[in-house]
Amino acid sequence: MSKEKLGLNTICTHLGEVKDEQFKGAVSPMYLSSSYEFLDVDVKRYPRYFNTPNQEYLAKKIAALEHTEAALIFGSGMAAISHMFLAFLQKGDHLVVQNTLYGGTVNFIKEEFPKYGIEYTFTNGYKVEDFETAIQPNTKLIHIETPSNPLLTITDIKAIAKLGKVKNIVTSIDNTFASPVNQNPIDLGIDMVMHSATKYFGGHSDICAGAVASSQEYIDRVWNVSKNLGGSLSDMTVWMLERSMKTLGLRVKAQTKNAMKMAKWLNKHPKIDKVYYPGLKSHPEHKLAKSQMKGFGAMLSFELKEGLDAYQFQKALKLIKSSMSLAGVESTVISPHLTSHALLTQEERDKVGISDRLIRFSVGIEDVKDLKRDIDKAIAALK
Numbered sequence: 001m002s003k004e005k006l007g008l009n010t011i012c013t014h015l016g017e018v019k020d021e022q023f024k025g026a027v028s029p030m031y032l033s034s035s036y037e038f039l040d041v042d043v044k045r046y047p048r049y050f051n052t053p054n055q056e057y058l059a060k061k062i063a064a065l066e067h068t069e070a071a072l073i074f075g076s077g078m079a080a081i082s083h084m085f086l087a088f089l090q091k092g093d094h095l096v097v098q099n100t101l102y103g104g105t106v107n108f109i110k111e112e113f114p115k116y117g118i119e120y121t122f123t124n125g126y127k128v129e130d131f132e133t134a135i136q137p138n139t140k141l142i143h144i145e146t147p148s149n150p151l152l153t154i155t156d157i158k159a160i161a162k163l164g165k166v167k168n169i170v171t172s173i174d175n176t177f178a179s180p181v182n183q184n185p186i187d188l189g190i191d192m193v194m195h196s197a198t199k200y201f202g203g204h205s206d207i208c209a210g211a212v213a214s215s216q217e218y219i220d221r222v223w224n225v226s227k228n229l230g231g232s233l234s235d236m237t238v239w240m241l242e243r244s245m246k247t248l249g250l251r252v253k254a255q256t257k258n259a260m261k262m263a264k265w266l267n268k269h270p271k272i273d274k275v276y277y278p279g280l281k282s283h284p285e286h287k288l289a290k291s292q293m294k295g296f297g298a299m300l301s302f303e304l305k306e307g308l309d310a311y312q313f314q315k316a317l318k319l320i321k322s323s324m325s326l327a328g329v330e331s332t333v334i335s336p337h338l339t340s341h342a343l344l345t346q347e348e349r350d351k352v353g354i355s356d357r358l359i360r361f362s363v364g365i366e367d368v369k370d371l372k373r374d375i376d377k378a379i380a381a382l383k
């Protein structure tokens, strides 16, 4: 591959292919070996060392998409986030973390950090001042999520990166919701990017995976911890993920376009109270989102009008599935208070604004008219 700058879809399709030197096949061969030559070789390969041919090459694609030097692929998004945190935080260190973020990350911090003697502060909000006031002398990492799950809050990535540089604190971001198609936080100064690759990278609701991308130096630091914790992804799934990522650009752009149409339509719907989507001018951080995102993404949330039952609404949908996960080519909905944020107390959910009427909507690639009809019919079916 030449050194000229490649376009997004070319990176998705070609970069990080394992060349089939023997048979000249069009796609990467799958190397399932868990045992490689040890004597007289430059690289000692082993799946848990994240360096089988398929792992090594797919990591190059992810690094190229996130504009970083290196990346590692994990068995889940939570493996990626936990290994990243544990590589940069040790006993006595302190993490500043955004209060509006994926519930699994909240659980990991609350349930596991006390066992490791790591301190943490959840911010009171998602503005840069909220992060600044939470910093302590032992803060070693600031972690943000923007757009956040499920309320689509937008945090100023550049301002957080600057804060980290000024205070000499490493910064990381969960870029799952935007994907590199819509947002490149490294270009805005953030040090590390992580993904639940279960979502847009996989895109077909049939893969569980994760990724961290950063400079070679930081990825080496993560690797040093990850090789001990053992959260690598099986080569069969790595191969599937490579195949899925060939269409990442096409899928996410089509989904993003659909999401904008659905957000505008829902925003005017008489039975919908509120729509959370950074692409809407009414979103409080619309201008900020526009300045730091290439597209507004394909995730949105909305609240049904008082008296309309969110559970019955989801049961009444025929085309749009109710589903735990998100970001597949098929549209899905879920109540965050029953799933991703179920382990938060009612008080905690109220504090961040996750009501029982909130529906998180992952917009797929279907025809918008069919999605609208499905929602209208489901609402009409409610008593």
Ligand SMILES: Cc1ncc(COP(=O)(O)O)c(C=O)c1O
Pocket: 076, 077, 078, 079, 102, 104, 149, 174, 176, 177, 195, 196, 197, 198, 199, 208, 209, 210, 325
């Ligand atoms: C924003 C975000 N980050 C991380 C995760 C965790 O990823 P995984 O389920 O692949 O472990 C999720 C899962 O829903 C997510 O939505």
